[in-house]
Amino acid sequence: MSARRFDRWHLGAERLARALLGQTLVRVVRGRRLAGRIVETEAYLGGDDLGSHSAGGRRTLRNESMFLPGGHAYIYFVYGMHHCFNIVASPMNTGCAVLVRAIEPIDGCAGMAKRRGLAWLPGSRHAAIETKLLRALASGPARLCAALAIDRRLDGEDLTKSKRLFIERAPAVDSRRIVRGARVGIPYAGKWQHAALRFAIADHPCISRPFAAP
């Protein structure tokens, strides 16, 4: 008996980025399940959006999978040591995608910790310590990839069919509990660097970094 898969890929990047909050990202490695609740995302629109790898219809070997149909993975390698995981949004052939920036770990925490090179102390009696450990596991786009063993070998994976990488349906997050702000790390994007296309569950402890004050 398995959970129903998330399948609303038709929303476009911005709405998909919001809809993915609260959904469960699942990775299966050697029969073991690693999973977490998506708590932070960013929308990359393609077209005029200079923050997007597919800006101006730019299409190269690296970003080819951005042009696959919605629900496919776009995974790239950056800074010589990090991977980032995106999910392609419909409509297809527009190069729009959602970067998954942080999850709250649910299953396989010990495995995630091991892959992150961290010591895992399960069931800490102190909530503050437990939260701090949980946050360290996967609160950032490259941390998340390390924790879930996501790399370029999964680039182009079809999340609607894959048994090793997919999204399970979970209750949607109410709009009023979603915060938005400028995307992280795109100073080269001109006016687009300020566009409020970063989304997160308000006040969630596993967010990669704070949002600028209003």
Next chain:
DNA sequence: CCCGTGATTTAT
């Protein structure tokens, strides 16, 4: 603040 690290892209 600074810097590692190397694939990818762009400029000659």
Next chain:
DNA sequence: TAAATCACGGGG
């Protein structure tokens, strides 16, 4: 070919 770039993270 060579140089610049980079949707980051860890350590002062």
